[in-house]
Amino acid sequence: MVYSDIESAPREELRALQSERLAETVANAYENVDFYREALDEAGVDPDEIEGVEDVSKLPFTTKTDFRDEYPDGLFAVDHDDVRRIHASSGTTGKPKIVAYTDEDLGVWREVMARSLHAAGVRPGETVQNAYGYGLFTGGLGFHDGVEELGATVIPTGGGNTARQLDMLRDLDSDALACTPSYCLYLAEAAEDRMMDVRKLPLSRVIIGAEPFTDPMREEIERALGVSALDVYGLSEIIGPGVSIECEEAQDGLHVWEDHFYPEVVDPETGEVLPEGESGELVLTTLTKEALPAIRYRTGDITSLTYERCACGRTAVRMDNVTGRTDDLLIVRGVNVYPSQIEDVVLDLGDVAPHYRIDLYREDSLDRMEITVEHHEAFRGTPDQLRDRIESALRDVLEIEPDAVEVVEPGSIERTEVGKVKRVYDHR
Structure with missing residues (x-):
């Protein structure tokens, strides 16, 4: 059962709608955003020549740097009088990316979030505990409005305050929980410390996003909480959460709501569009955003499309x-590897808990990688035995040899109660 008929519409019908909306988006950007007018003119693209999605590759890319260079409102396509809400990224790597919404934009956001929650199995009348952070971060208010639009009940617990979170789960019989995957694990540990069995509660699903995670970590979340864990995807520059989500029926990839967001996957190095099924950098174009149209935005996220x-x-x-993420790529002594690949290998061993850190150093012009992992409570071997297995698996699967692997007791690695978890510490 779908929330909107467009979710199961024939591809030809969807493509026609996308083409119409793409032409409108490009015209809006050209007429109202100096940055896009200059970029399109420089690329030799006449907006009138963009007749359909088959022309999208003619358009120039937009990058995170562009957002920061145009700070705070250089990418706005409407006057401030027409803006109803402003959000922003954390700005941890420089100036924050400021994003704006008109009334119409907020309506679209509510609709795609309600559609996403429905695809994840949430129904009107159920209760969703929202543990994403409220404020400038889009997660909290994005989920909040979507739950209400769907006709479900939202508990706006926000991030942190874990004791209160557990009380709410128990006392208010929450059906679903929305938070980051790392916070799910933190919550499970806190419940265990309180001798509280979350698996006996009505909680049936968690909707996790804002951080990359691997299948072994998902499996650990599902085991620890007794739930189904569904992946949701979004980013502030496009709209916030609600760009795509897994469906509860299949959990076989995240459905992109293509009537609002046009996806491509490109080679991170060349920018060339890659064929279906090939892994590369996700590029998104908004098709209905008024306040902040984004044309071929390079997300930096690595994925594939089917x-x-x-x-x-x-x-x-x-x-x-x-x-x-393209900016998460680690290059150590000429070997390219993503942190998520390391996580996938070590957690697949079974005896490693889903808590680890990677430290990078440079000594005498050479890069060093040190990995610290926690063993599971039930592990009965020695740290040396587990370390040898980890080193062997990393060598066999990823062809990397860390300079050091340390196996520590459960609870030794610092946890993150609020915000996104940090896995990589680059001291170079």
């Missing part, structure tokens, strides 16, 4: 779970 109809009946293209 257009095969899903077992759930939806025809919307599916993106694979994000396996890493």
Whole structure:
């Protein structure tokens, strides 16, 4: 069962709608955003020549640097009088990326979030505990408005305050929880410390996003909380959460709501569009945003696309779970590896808990990688035995040899109660 008929519409119908909306978006950007007018003119692109999605590759890319260079409002396509809400990225790597919404934009956001929650199995009348952070971060208010739009009940717990989170889960019989994957694990540990069995509560699903995670980590979350864990994807520059989500029926990739967001996957080095099924950098173009149209925005997220109809009946293209980010790529002594690849290998051993850190150093012009992991509570071997297995697996699967692997007791690695978890510490 779909929330909107467009989710299962024939591809030809969807493509016609995309083409119409793409032409409108490019015209809006050209007429109202100096940055896009200059970029299109420099690329020799006449907006009138963009007649359909088959022309999208003619358009120039937009990058994170462009957002920061145009700080605070250089990418706005409407007057401030027409803006109803402003959000922003954290700005941890420089100036924050400021994003704006008109009334119409907020309506679209509510609709795609309600559609996403419905695809994840949430129904009107159920209760969703929202543990994403409220404020400038788009997660909290994005989920909040979507739950209300769907007709479900939202508990706006926000991030942190874990004791209160557990009380709310127990006392208010929450059906679903929305938070980051790392916070799910933190919550599970806190519940265990309180001798509280979350698996006996009505909680049936968690909707996790804002951080890359691997299948072994998902499996650990599902085991620890007794739930189904569904991946949701979004980013502030496009709209916030609600760009795509896994369906509860198949959990086989995330359905991108293509009537609002046009996806491509490109080679991170050349920018060339890659064929279906090939892994590369996700590029998104907004098709209905008024305040902040984004044309061919390079997300930095690594994924692939498949257009095969899903077992759930939806025809919307599916993106694979994000396996890493282009700016997360580690190059150590000439070997390229993503942190998520290391996580996938070590957690697949079974005796490693889903808590680890990677430290990078440079000594005498050479890079060093040190990995610290926690063993599971139930592990009965020695740290040396587990270290040898980890080193062997990393060598066999990824062809990397860390300079040091340390196995520590459960709880030794610092946890993150609020915000995104940090896995890599680059001291170079």
